[in-house]
Amino acid sequence: MSLDRLMEKIEQTQNPTVAGLDPKLDYVPEFIRKKNFERYGETLKGAAKAILEFNKGLIDALYDIVPAVKPQAAYYEMYGTAGVKTLYKTQEYAKSKGMYVITDGKRNDIGTTMEAYAAAHLGKVKVGLSEYEPFLGDALTVNGYLGSDGIKPLLQVCSDNDKGIFVLVKTSNPSSGELQDKLVDGVPIYELMGKMCEEWGKNLSGVYGYSGVGAVVGATYPEQIKRLREILPHTFFLIPGYGAQGATAKDIAAAFDKNGLGGIVNSSRGIMCAYQKQKCGEHEFAEAARREAIRMRDEIMGFVGKIELNK
């Protein structure tokens, strides 16, 4: 149930990391862009097709060693309806290779509107007598600013479809404290949000100790990771901010429990643009991504130790 499938993939690969697929067109190797522009024009469709080819190359290079991908919706919406089609096709391809798909959409709304988002990204939609899956995420990131009315509509859909969510708790950006660190009766807002995750998660308990309601906790705030791990024993963390945003494996070690579970660390640019950093030539983008994914896995596993699933 819930996020258990993700934990099983993490255990299988002995790798608590996720490859963020945030494909700015600049990240796509020139030869892929050129080929798709020639075929589809220098259009939104051409860009979207180039990104899909790039993503598929990355997935081919990663699927046996990395448990999950996290496509960021913004970079697909940026290319209009063609881009959104590439989001779907990317999810489909990653799933066909056995990867767990976390859709990073940070969606939020209330009541029937949140039900619509839940159906769109985690559930099924009925049209006449038929049922369809509009998008193919296994989990979705969401924003809890609207309170329980914004989260509860997701819980039934997650329960019915074996899916999970990650609620923004303490984000990795420099200004995240402007609101999130403010104190309410001595308690920072991110802790309040974290405690709501524990509460919501009671409706979606999992077999490995963590519920289907995870939390986004930035790698750039190691003190807060430590504190949140202590007070949120059933909440699995999605941890952005490693690499490009400056955090190291040591900063996130506190997210993990004695079984090596408790979080999954994202790297987007680090993996997608590895060929630029490694200066190995753009035709080697996939191999470079794999090398970086292995380097990252080994670095993080150095702190995490062996990952075991105990029921």
Added chain:
Amino acid sequence: MSLDRLMEKIEQTQNPTVAGLDPKLDYVPEFIRKKNFERYGETLKGAAKAILEFNKGLIDALYDIVPAVKPQAAYYEMYGTAGVKTLYKTQEYAKSKGMYVITDGKRNDIGTTMEAYAAAHLGKVKVGLSEYEPFLGDALTVNGYLGSDGIKPLLQVCSDNDKGIFVLVKTSNPSSGELQDKLVDGVPIYELMGKMCEEWGKNLSGVYGYSGVGAVVGATYPEQIKRLREILPHTFFLIPGYGAQGATAKDIAAAFDKNGLGGIVNSSRGIMCAYQKQKCGEHEFAEAARREAIRMRDEIMGFVGKIELNK
């Protein structure tokens, strides 16, 4: 600049209301559903095409008396890529009729990712030497939980493209207080968020006294509307919760200044499903929507008085 074009449309129509286009398939008259299912199948595409036809009928019935539409992204994403295409086509049609388009997406993220959302929904995207508009909103709703890193990337795009944003401040749902009403040094969080809107708006000042950074303030909280109008003199309000959620024109009167400016009131179900409430037969859905839009306008204008633009 900014939200000025919206205020000009409001003055022109003497109507501070917006028609929410949240097209659940159940809302679409049977004859439209049937026609499109016969043509495109009982598929996501069939549903999306039916919704587009419904939306166009509503826009035809409203464009000369209602200044703006607010399509809610969730109800389009729910029908997959075909649904997202209907969002685009709805925006395009509304704009062709001269309406102002507020995309209700409640998007949020940071840095380059927020830049991607800004380009997607309010800006332009370069592919090779060409520029495209991925989606066609004039304004976008956004969520400020991530702080300034999540809002600042929008401001330049708004400035360059004459667009605006509405930040969630005090939402209309029953549980909005779980987080938003919590006190920080005696000040509720929604006030802090409102004050951030005033701050961000300094970079996007308008000619009619309100900036390009508006606030979402629920009609269901009249006390808070009154207080927020007092402390946020340059922030224009987008006001959901009228009608179906129980608020009346009297509840929202305090949002408006002496010139009748200051806010725009949304009705979604009330207008879209007017034909069901009026029991007039589904073929009259557009006329019913128009009657309800006029009734709502007259009710609200009874409290607002004449709307004047003073530079």
